[in-house]
Amino acid sequence: xxxxxxxxxxxxxxxxxxxxxxxxxxxxxxxxxxxxxxxxxxxxxxxxxxxxxxxxxxxxxxxxxxxxxxxxxxxxxxxxxxxxxxxxxxxxxxxxxxxxxxxxxxxxxxxxxxxxxxxxxxxxxxxxxxxxxxxxxxxxxxxxxxxxxxxxxxxxxxxxxxxxxxxxxxxxxxxxxxxxxxxxxxxxxxxxxxxxxxxxxxxxxxxxxxxxxxxxxxxxxxxxxxxxxxxxxxxxxx
Amino acid sequence: xxxxxxxxxxxxxxxxxxxxxxxxxxxxxxxxxxxxxxxxxxxxxxxxxxxxxxxxxxxxxxxxxxxxxxxxxxxxxxxxxxxxxxxxxxxxxxxxxxxxxxxxxxxxxxxxxxxxxxxxxxxxxxxxxxxxxxxxxxxxxxxxxxxxxxxxxxxxxxxxxxxxxxxxxxxxxxxxxxxxxxxxxxxxxxxxxxxxxxxxxxxxxxxxxxxxxxxxxxxxxxxxxxxxxxxxxxxxxxxxxxxxxxxxxxxxxxxxxxxxxxxxxxxxxxxxxxxxxxxxxxxxxxxxxx
Numbered sequence: 001x002x003x004x005x006x007x008x009x010x011x012x013x014x015x016x017x018x019x020x021x022x023x024x025x026x027x028x029x030x031x032x033x034x035x036x037x038x039x040x041x042x043x044x045x046x047x048x049x050x051x052x053x054x055x056x057x058x059x060x061x062x063x064x065x066x067x068x069x070x071x072x073x074x075x076x077x078x079x080x081x082x083x084x085x086x087x088x089x090x091x092x093x094x095x096x097x098x099x100x101x102x103x104x105x106x107x108x109x110x111x112x113x114x115x116x117x118x119x120x121x122x123x124x125x126x127x128x129x130x131x132x133x134x135x136x137x138x139x140x141x142x143x144x145x146x147x148x149x150x151x152x153x154x155x156x157x158x159x160x161x162x163x164x165x166x167x168x169x170x171x172x173x174x175x176x177x178x179x180x181x182x183x184x185x186x187x188x189x190x191x192x193x194x195x196x197x198x199x200x201x202x203x204x205x206x207x208x209x210x211x212x213x214x215x216x217x218x219x220x221x222x223x224x225x226x227x228x229x230x231x232x233x234x235x236x237x238x
Numbered sequence: 239x240x241x242x243x244x245x246x247x248x249x250x251x252x253x254x255x256x257x258x259x260x261x262x263x264x265x266x267x268x269x270x271x272x273x274x275x276x277x278x279x280x281x282x283x284x285x286x287x288x289x290x291x292x293x294x295x296x297x298x299x300x301x302x303x304x305x306x307x308x309x310x311x312x313x314x315x316x317x318x319x320x321x322x323x324x325x326x327x328x329x330x331x332x333x334x335x336x337x338x339x340x341x342x343x344x345x346x347x348x349x350x351x352x353x354x355x356x357x358x359x360x361x362x363x364x365x366x367x368x369x370x371x372x373x374x375x376x377x378x379x380x381x382x383x384x385x386x387x388x389x390x391x392x393x394x395x396x397x398x399x400x401x402x403x404x405x406x407x408x409x410x411x412x413x414x415x416x417x418x419x420x421x422x423x424x425x426x427x428x429x430x431x432x433x434x435x436x437x438x439x440x441x442x443x444x445x446x447x448x449x450x451x452x453x454x455x456x457x458x459x460x461x462x463x464x465x466x467x468x469x470x471x472x473x474x475x476x477x478x479x480x481x482x483x484x485x486x487x488x489x490x491x492x493x494x495x496x497x498x499x500x501x502x503x504x505x506x507x508x509x510x511x512x513x514x515x516x517x518x519x520x521x522x523x524x525x526x527x528x
Contacts, residue, residue, distance in 0.1 A: 061419065063415060063418075063419075082418075082423070082425075083415075083418045083419060084418045084419075084420075084421050084422055084423050084424065085421075087418070087419055087420060087421035088421040092419065092420075092421075093419050095415075095416065095419070099412075099413060099416065101408070101409040101412050101413065101416070102412060103408055103409075103411075103412060104405060104408060104409055108405050109409075111402060111405060112402070112405060112406055112409055112417070112420055112422065113420050115402045115406070115422065116420045116421030116422045117420075117421055155420065156419075156420075159421065
C-alpha cells in the first residue's frame, strides 16, 4: 500500500517516515514529517524543547497514533502495529527519562530484554558497557544517571535491533560518560542504524551522517553532507 | 482489662478476617498497580467464589471442592469480563474503570440473585476442630484460612520475584510503556494479572463462606474494608496490602472487643491517620499518574 502522501519510501531505507502528522487531542504537534534511515546510518534529529522530536520517535515505535502519514520498515507498515511487535521487529526506542525499572536489579532488567528477544547473549552488552558487569545485583533505583543510560541502551541492544531510536542520550550526564557514549554510538553504528534526538550539537555533528532539524513540529532542514553537518549550521535551524 | 483468652481469640479472629481482606484486596491492588484501573468487580468474584462453594459443598459435601471450583469459575468469568469490557477501557481515565467495574459488580449481584435468590445461605465449616493456643481453644478452620493466606503471599512473592512473567509485571507496575518498548506483550500481562486477581478474590469468597452467611450483597459489605486495605497498604504494593490487611483485621476484631461500634469506625480513623502521615500509604509510591 502506498504511503498516505504518495511519496514512496526509498528502496535502500531500513526505516521510512513519510508525511507524518501527529496530534495530541486537537493540538497538532508534527506536520508532514519525512525521514529516512539507511542500514548502519546514524541519523540525528535536532530542535529546541517542544519541537516535536520525542513525539516523532514515539510515533515511529507505535506509542502514538499518527493522524496521517506512514512509517515503514522495509515493506512493512508500522502504523497501527502494537509497539511490542515493532520492538520485536528490531526497532527499539530508548526513552529520554532514563527510568530503568528501579525495583528490579540490573540483571533482572537485562533478563526482561532477553525474554522479549530470546537473546541471552549479554557479552555484547557488557562489551559496550563493562561497568554493568559489576552492577548486576544492584537495583535500578540505586544507579547513577550514566549507569541508567548504559542499562537502557544495553537492554535495548538485546536482540540485535535494526534501528535504535535514542532520545536525548547525553542529557544531564558527565562529560566522561558522554565521551564514552559517543564511542559506543560509533561502534554500534557498524551493525545498527541509530536515530538520535539530541541537543548536544558537537556530538551530533561528530557522529551523524544525516541531520534533520525540527522546529515547532515542522521539518525545517535536512543536512546530508559533511560540509553542512557542523554545529554552527545546525544552530541556525533551532 | 481484657483477659488473655479473649485477647488470643480476638487476635486469631482478626488475623482470619485480615486474611480474607488480603486475598480480596491483592487483586484490586495489582490491577491498579499494573493496569491503572479500579476493579471493583473483584468483589463480584469474591461473591462468585462464595456461592460456588455453597452450591458445590451442598451437592458434594466437600467445601474444599467448592472453594477450588469458586476460584476456577471466578477466573473464567473475569477472563470474559476482561476481554469484553476492560480491554476497551484500559486507556481511559481512572473514573471510567471505577464506574464500569461498579456497574459490573451491581449487574453481577443481579445475576447472583437470579440464580441463588436473595435468602442468605449457610456453608458448613469444613472442620470443627479446635486448637489450643496458650490455653485458649481457637477454631482450626480460622488457622487454616490464615495459613492459606500466608501461602498465597509466599506464592505471589515467588511468582513476582522468581519468574520472568512476575518480573515483567513488577516492571509494568513501574512503567508499562518501557516494558512494551522491550518487545513484551503487555496486554497478555494484563490478562494474566486480571485472572489471577479474580481467582484470589474467588478464593477469599470461598474461604469466607463458612465463616459468614453467603448473601448477594456480601461483596458490597466488604467493599469499604477492602478498599481501606488497598489504600492503607499503598496502591500496587503486595507487602503493603498484607501489612494493611493485618492492621485492619486487628482493628476490626480488637476494636469490637473493646467497644462494638469501634469495629466499623476505627479502621477509617486508622486510614485517615496513616494517610495524613504518608499520603501514598504504608508501602506505596507516587504512581497515581502514569
